[in-house]
Each structure stands twice: as structure tokens, then as C-alpha cells.
Amino acid sequence: GENVEQHPSTLSVQEGDSAVIKCTYSDSASNYFPWYKQELGKRPQLIIDIRSNVGEKKDQRIAVTLNKTAKHFSLHITETQPEDSAVYFCAASKDSSASKIIFGSGTRLSIRP
């Protein structure tokens, strides 16, 4: 089955700097890669997703890149702000009526003022 690994487990950056979180996946048939943000005590919320037919997607300060050959995908947050502090999860799945979404272990991002 699919296995998703995520690094780093914790990340601290200065406010205004960029943050990068990286994930790898094992199943080459996976073709959908969402990212979720979970604030303390709250539900995970989808912030951006990418499909395998594109290599990059951007939404304001957030961007995701995908390298299908290497089975890597990354989340980039630019001009970080205090409200970006949260746990971020990457995930992978296949477009299939019988496919579950498998999550990485999470990255705790802290923004230093």
C-alpha cells in the first residue's frame, strides 16, 4: 500500500522568511496530493492540492511542486506570518472509487516574531 513520508517533523522560521516542507510517496499510481493545515485543537483543513498532470500550483503565498519521477512533492510558504503557525500534513491517493487518502506524519511549523 501507499506510504507517505514527511520532513521535517518540526520547523521554525523567522517571520517573513520562507518555509519548505517535503514529502515522498511510494505508490507510483498515486495522482492526487493534497496538503492540510491543522491549528491546535482544530480540524485539518485543505489549503492546496495538486494532481499529477501538473508540476506546480500556486495560491497567493502558498505553492506546491510535484516531481512524479522522483515521487517527491513539496509545500512552499513565502513571506511567513504568525498565523501560518500550525501542523501541516501532506497526503497522497489515487483517483479511484476504492482509494483511501494516506497522510504523512505532519510538520509542526512555528513562526518566530
Next chain:
Amino acid sequence: NAGVMQNPRHLVRRRGQEARLRCSPMKGHSHVYWYRQLPEEGLKFMVYLQKENIIDESGMPKERFSAEFPKEGPSILRIQQVVRGDSAAYFCASSPSQGAVTNEKLFFGSGTQLSVL
């Protein structure tokens, strides 16, 4: 659209009791997923259900745990004879179905925090 509704938010049980966690998916969603989250850990897949069918239960312990999603009413995650190790946050998520494509944008509920004394 009320979103994914889970109840209760907090559930306290003594060892050996039963825990029943409920999840009502978003309106129009017919796919439900249950995930377990231990403190400082990730979201571990447990089970994926469609109406009246279990599609994938590979992440659910074979004993004491069961899940259902009846034709009418919420999805239920049931844990029998709870032990302290069952203490965790249990999140339900739902997604719509677009033909054969089902994993469009999971929407999570607020979770049920289960504490076993």
C-alpha cells in the same frame, strides 16, 4: 451547508466500556473516512465507507472496532471494551463522489476526543 458534524466532541469512558462515535457527512457526500490521531502524531487511516458498504477497513484493528454507514443516519465508529490505548482524537471526513473519482477534497469534522480512564 453545515459541514461534517461529529458528536460528541469529548467522550470519557472507563476501561471495558463501549464508545460510540457519530459522524454526519456534508450534505451531498456519500463517502466517509475515519482517522485516528494520537497526541503529537499524524492522521492514521482506519476505515473508508460508502452508504451501506465498507470499502476499505485495512487500518482498523480487527478486534473491538467496527464501523457502519447505514442508508439512513450517521456513520458510527464503535469501540467495544475500550482500553487506555484507545484514547485519541477520532476524526471523520467526507467527500463527494464524481463518477469514479471519490477523493476530491476531504472535509473533516471537528473530531471526537476519546479519553479512557
